[in-house]
């Protein structure tokens with residue numbers, strides 16, 4: 001358990017009696033806690049991802065730190081191990097494709113619940129009307145990408161064990177609020193949650209709880225009555241650093257930094273990278289080969305990539321090249337990259353495995369940049385994996401990072417920077 005997970009486990013969910021309109025629900029047998037051998041209620045994770053988004057076009061699948069936005073929460077949901085099914089509800093073909101690549105099932109929703117004016121509740125209710133098997137829905141918002149499986153496990157327990165009907169995420173803030181000055185109504189402001197004569201210090205004040213939009217869990221009956229929050233309600237308090245809400249486009253770069261520092265990168269702990277293996281055609285080059293009259297191969301590469309390679313070497317990360325095609329060694333050596341390479345390799349996994357054993361490394365210490373079907377196994381095994389933006393979909397699916405740059409056009413340099421960023425994360429966790 002890393003330090004962030006440990007603190008998340010100590011987050012304090014506290015139940016509050018419902019106030020105001022939401023009705024109190026009767027616990028029924030179907031949603032019961034499993035006494036007397038009843039079947040475990042079906043808890044479905046549901047990520048709403050419509051195609052039209054206000055600020056950022058196709059926001060839900062835009063790459064954030066190399067991963068499509070929905071990919072971050074899908075990974076957390078999958079690794080939480082508490083859901084009987086994991087769904088993306090969308091009205092868009094491209095989002096459907098990406099959701100399936102990320103391992104989710106897809107509910108194609110109607111245009112009525114995909115409008116700018118449609119609420120999340122409309123879309124969740126529609127999903128439920130098509131899925132009778134689902135008893136509890138965990139609506140996880142892709143716009144909060146720093147979610148961890150441990151958060152979801154805790155909430156599932158609150159619903160299954162403690163009998164809550166609905167649980168939603170909140171974050172604690174220490175913010176002083178002031179009333180609005182409104183022309184003709186009031187021309188002065190008043191403190192709303194502080195006494196200016198006794199301004200509390202941060203450590204003397206518990207702050208206030210705000211919905212942070214990360215997730216909303218609710219039982220079927222509640223949603224069918226038109227509520228996402230109600231019945232026996234509780235909140236789940238998330239750590240402030242995990243609480244990210246991408247609302248407007250200026251939130252995007254902040255979220256990217258946050259996710260690199262505090263996001264969830266999978267079950268296996270990241271290790272320091274010692275070797276980067278890079279496929280030649282389509283990663284080092286753009287895949288084009290020009291053949292001269294005397295059968296000489298001419299390839300092109302990007303100087304940014306050779307800079308990336310020297311930066312990696314300076315950081316003591318060895319770089320090696322591999323290729324399925326018997327490329328011209330003469331052409332490659334004229335690039336003066338001074339890298340060890342193996343060409344004409346039908347089984348890349350066997351070669352990379354040999355290399356890592358020779359260097360005394362485990363797979364977690366190996367990074368792999370590939371773009372083809374023949375790279376799939378290495379991408380899956382490597383501690384860090386990346387593909388250029390124009391890699392084939394099989395390689396993209398197997399990879400943890402999708403570059404913005406194409407192969408032969410800066411992808412190595414970009415992947416190198418991603419490795420350096422993650423190395424900072426590894427090192428800061430070790431301190």
Ligand SMILES: CC(=O)N[C@H]1[C@H]([C@H](O)[C@H](O)CO)O[C@](OP(=O)(O)OC[C@H]2O[C@@H](n3ccc(N)nc3=O)[C@H](O)[C@@H]2O)(C(=O)O)C[C@@H]1O
Nearest residue numbers: 048049050060113118119120123141142143211212213216
């Ligand atoms: C559960 C709920 O009410 N969510 C609303 C949230 C929530 O109140 C805040 O996050 C709290 O901080 O606010 C909204 O949040 P937003 O518009 O960013 O939507 C959050 C995510 O849900 C998807 N979505 C939303 C509504 C809908 N009918 N279909 C969808 O696919 C979006 O694409 C996005 O990935 C808002 O800003 O108006 C609209 C959302 O509907």
